Amino acid sequence: MEDNKTFTLYWKTGEREIVKGRDAAEAMTLAGYSGGAVAALDFYAAGEDTAYAWEKDSREWKRTAPFE
Incomplete structure (x- = not known):
């Protein structure tokens, strides 16, 4: 089984949310x-x-934040 990854969603409302899954979808x-x-x-x-x-x-x- 593949490990879940973490993603940060940036909503058009100004909310930021952390979600987890194998990919963003x-x-x-x-x-x-x-x-x-x-x-x-x-x-x-x-x-x-x-x-x-x-x-x-x-x-x-x-x-x-500066680009890396």
């Missing part, structure tokens, strides 16, 4: 999201990512 399914939820997802990152902060005025995620 499975992680979202296991968290209870259907295919329609993808429309509300801005992007996702591998691991427990905190490299972005929500800008309330622009309603966008802004990178706060």
